[in-house]
Amino acid sequence: xxxxxxxxxxxxxxxxxxxxxxxxxxxxxxxxxxxxxxxxxxx
Numbered sequence: 001x002x003x004x005x006x007x008x009x010x011x012x013x014x015x016x017x018x019x020x021x022x023x024x025x026x027x028x029x030x031x032x033x034x035x036x037x038x039x040x041x042x043x
Contacts, residue, residue: 018032
């Protein structure tokens with residue numbers, strides 16, 4: 001059960017960093033969509 005929480009915590013941290021990068025617009029939009037789709041496919 002602890003393993004699940006650890007995975008959720010890591011995903012939340014990655015999402016927070018990703019949103020921060022988007023806010024500063026350092027990442028191109030197309031690349032953002034590509035990574036989002038790749039991450040979604042992993043589930």
